[in-house]
Amino acid sequence: MPLGDGKALVAMPIIEAQSVRKVFRRIVRRPGIAGAVAALFSREYEDKVAVDDVNFALEPGELVGYLGPNGAGKSTTIKMLTGILVPTSGVIRVAGVVPYERRSDNAENIGVVFGQRSQLYWDLPLRESFELLRAIYDVPRDRFRQNLAHFSAILDLERFMDTPVRQLSLGERMRGDFAAAMLHDPKIVYLDEPTIGLDVVAKEAIRTFITTVNRERGTTVILTTHDLADVERLTRRIILIDEGRVIFDGALEQLRTEFGTHRTLVVTFVENIETVEVPGTEIESREGTVVRLRFDRRLLSAEAVIRRVMERYPISDVSIIEPDIDSIVRRIYQEGYPAHAVWSAT
Numbered sequence: 001m002p003l004g005d006g007k008a009l010v011a012m013p014i015i016e017a018q019s020v021r022k023v024f025r026r027i028v029r030r031p032g033i034a035g036a037v038a039a040l041f042s043r044e045y046e047d048k049v050a051v052d053d054v055n056f057a058l059e060p061g062e063l064v065g066y067l068g069p070n071g072a073g074k075s076t077t078i079k080m081l082t083g084i085l086v087p088t089s090g091v092i093r094v095a096g097v098v099p100y101e102r103r104s105d106n107a108e109n110i111g112v113v114f115g116q117r118s119q120l121y122w123d124l125p126l127r128e129s130f131e132l133l134r135a136i137y138d139v140p141r142d143r144f145r146q147n148l149a150h151f152s153a154i155l156d157l158e159r160f161m162d163t164p165v166r167q168l169s170l171g172e173r174m175r176g177d178f179a180a181a182m183l184h185d186p187k188i189v190y191l192d193e194p195t196i197g198l199d200v201v202a203k204e205a206i207r208t209f210i211t212t213v214n215r216e217r218g219t220t221v222i223l224t225t226h227d228l229a230d231v232e233r234l235t236r237r238i239i240l241i242d243e244g245r246v247i248f249d250g251a252l253e254q255l256r257t258e259f260g261t262h263r264t265l266v267v268t269f270v271e272n273i274e275t276v277e278v279p280g281t282e283i284e285s286r287e288g289t290v291v292r293l294r295f296d297r298r299l300l301s302a303e304a305v306i307r308r309v310m311e312r313y314p315i316s317d318v319s320i321i322e323p324d325i326d327s328i329v330r331r332i333y334q335e336g337y338p339a340h341a342v343w344s345a346t
């Protein structure tokens with residue numbers, strides 16, 4: 001398209017899911033011997049819709065959180081994107097490739113890190129695991145050396161490069177897994193619970209690594225996690241799924257605005273006040289002269305609450321706390337969505 005014709009240049013999506021559905025067929029087993037005998041003669045099946053009409057498009061270089069409660073369909077989606085599973089219907093395209101039709105072409109474009117599993121070779125030192133992966137992916141030697149030196153520096157791998165993988169701590173192994181996933185310069189990485197079970201220091205190392213590869217190399221990242229600190233720290237856009245359906249697709253900030261209906265005003269009074277009563281608010285907690293007042297921002301502005309407090313009591317300090325994403329998402333998981341409420345940022 002010629003430049004300057006007044007049209008905005010729109011990047012082609014690197015990942016596209018169109019009306020994707022995945023139904024698992026399971027054999028129903030009745031309990032007891034009679035059930036086992038009956039199953040020999042007539043098989044009864046039940047269908048489990050794991051992913052139900054999912055649509056999304058990701059642009060190159062996006063870092064997206066793919067979130068949902070247990071059993072929502074996250075892993076099933078990721079498995080379809082990697083080509084391990086074939087959708088029952090719908091279309092998936094990853095960097096121009098239909099993953100389940102051309103699995104090895106797709107493998108060249110993607111890196112995968114599963115927090116619960118490792119792609120490293122258990123009995124080999126980390127260094128040799130990397131060598132094997134280099135050979136499998138046919139990474140040019142120069143590129144391999146550069147990548148390894150770079151990842152090693154960010155992830156501090158040198159200390160345990162010659163240790164067999166089975167002797168590594170979880171945090172060390174995860175760092176090794178991240179480097180392994182990136183050695184062949186994939187355009188896209190899928191991270192499934194990448195910080196699960198890690199201590200704070202290891203989590204931070206992994207998060208820094210993710211933001212660095214995303215920023216420096218423009219790698220597209222899809223992250224599934226139950227750790228919302230990962231989400232706050234790493235992603236701008238989130239896709240929420242529940243019971244196989246996308247229920248929100250948009251900016252983290254948008255989710256906060258739509259669902260974070262309550263704010264907390266933290267007030268420090270000049271002196272201890274026996275009974276604090278501010279219309280439109282409820283006391284969340286109090287510790288000495290510091291009282292936390294919760295209010296519904298749809299009904300009252302922060303300014304109005306502050307005014308009401310100041311009209312009644314002498315105060316020395318005041319601040320507002322925004323709802324944290326953890327409590328918002330937890331509430332959505334627990335209370336579900338109103339049927340009409342499917343938001344999209346696009």
Ligand SMILES: Nc1ncnc2c1ncn2[C@@H]1O[C@H](COP(=O)(O)OP(=O)(O)OP(=O)(O)O)[C@@H](O)[C@H]1O
Nearest residue numbers: 024026048050068069070071072073074075076077
């Ligand atoms: N191979 C399978 N056969 C039958 N049902 C399956 C299979 N794999 C997944 N399911 C079902 O599909 C649904 C979605 O599972 P999926 O693993 O995608 O969820 P998830 O969002 O990744 O959950 P979690 O956060 O617990 O990992 C679940 O009800 C699960 O029991």
